[in-house]
Amino acid sequence: QVQLVQSGAEVKKPGASVKVSCKASGHSFASYYMHWVRQAPGQGLEWMGIINSSGGSTSYAQRFQGRVTMTRDTSTSTVYMELSNLSSDDTGVYYCARDAVGATSWFHPWGQGTLVIVSS
Amino acid sequence: ELVMTQSPATLSVSPGERATLSCRATQSVSNNLAWYQQKSGQAPRLLIYGASTRATGIPARFSGSGSGTEFTLTISSLQSEDFAVYYCQQYNDWPRTFGQGTKVEIK
Numbered sequence: 001q002v003q004l005v006q007s008g009a010e011v012k013k014p015g016a017s018v019k020v021s022c023k024a025s026g027h028s029f030a031s032y033y034m035h036w037v038r039q040a041p042g043q044g045l046e047w048m049g050i051i052n053s054s055g056g057s058t059s060y061a062q063r064f065q066g067r068v069t070m071t072r073d074t075s076t077s078t079v080y081m082e083l084s085n086l087s088s089d090d091t092g093v094y095y096c097a098r099d100a101v102g103a104t105s106w107f108h109p110w111g112q113g114t115l116v117i118v119s120s
Numbered sequence: 121e122l123v124m125t126q127s128p129a130t131l132s133v134s135p136g137e138r139a140t141l142s143c144r145a146t147q148s149v150s151n152n153l154a155w156y157q158q159k160s161g162q163a164p165r166l167l168i169y170g171a172s173t174r175a176t177g178i179p180a181r182f183s184g185s186g187s188g189t190e191f192t193l194t195i196s197s198l199q200s201e202d203f204a205v206y207y208c209q210q211y212n213d214w215p216r217t218f219g220q221g222t223k224v225e226i227k
Contacts, residue, residue, distance in 0.1 A: 035216070045156075045164065045207055047216040061215045095163055105211055106154035106169040113163050 002026040004096055004111035011117045017084040020114045022096030029077035030054070033099040035107055036070060036081045040092040048094075050103060051079060086118045122146055124208055126219035132227040139195040141222045143208035148188045152212035155184055155193045158221075159204045167206075168193065198224070 007021040022034065036048040048068060049060035055072040064083070072079040079096060094114045097107035123146045133139045143153070151171040156164035166175040168184035171191055181196040195202055203226055208219040 044220045045209070045218040047218070050216075059214065097164075100169070105152075106166060106209070107156075107164075108166040108169075108175065110163040110165070 002098070002109055004098065004109055006094075006096060006111040006114045009115040009117070011119065012086050014087055014118060014120055016086050016118075017082060018086060018090075018116050019080055019082040020094050020096075020116070022079045022081075022111050024077045024079075024098070027098075030074050033103040034070075034072070034079045035097045035099060036068075037095045037097060037107070037110075038092050039095070039113075040089075043092075045095075048081070050099070052103065083116075086116075088118050090116065091118045092116060121215060122149065122210055122213045122217050124210055124217050124219040126206075126208060126222045128222060129220070130223045130225060132225050133198050134227045135200060136197050137227075139198055139202075139224055141193040141195075141206055141224070143186075143191040143193070143219050145189045145191075145210055147213075149210040149212035151187045152210060153184075153186070153191050154209045154211065155182075156207045156209065157202075157204050158207065164207065195224070 003025050005023050010018050012018050035050045038046045048064050051058045051070040058070045067084050069082045096111040100106050100108045125144045127142045153171045155168040157167050158164045167178050172184045183194045185192045205221045205223045207221050
């Protein structure tokens with residue numbers, strides 16, 4: 001069974017960076033593209049970006065350009081999302097999700113989410 | 121950016137009744153449309169992809185329809201476990217975009 005397990009909650013100060021991990025099991029990790037999605041408190045889902053199967057290519061949503069970096073380590077079946085220069089607006093739950101077919105399809109499965117709180 | 125608009129924002133339904141949720145795109149997404157269910161404190165769960173194909177393990181009371189710019193998710197007979205927020209998402213264009221969600225609550 002495919003499973004994505006994310007790292008634990010983080011509390012950061014404004015201006016700091018956060019790095020969230022997402023470890024995959026139960027599938028051929030190297031074959032799949034991975035997305036990151038953010039959900040602010042009480043709000044909807046916002047796509048942040050995608051990293052390709054080899055980790056050599058990424059595409060980020062415009063609003064995160066310059067602040068987000070997505071990487072992957074195939075040796076540990078883990079993808080990472082680092083967001084820098086945090087502000088209170090970055091408080092929320094961050095999800096990783098696998099693209100079911102290449103980079104052209106729906107998101108399944110999802111990680112359990114990582115809560116990031118930005119507060120002074 | 122392709123905008124997805126869901127209606128209504130909140131739907132009050134009695135258990136056993138039918139629920140109909142709508143999702144509209146600002147331009148055609150063909151049938152590249154997914155529906156997700158999110159319960160409080162949980163990650164989203166895939167219900168429907170390809171506008172009308174149920175994901176593995178999803179009960180038959182969930183059905184999706186539509187193509188182009190207009191889509192519908194129907195829950196034929198609401199069960200207690202179906203009260204949640206539902207999101208549509210297009211994967212036809214970049215960036216990937218979600219609707220703002222429809223909350224299905226107990227009437």
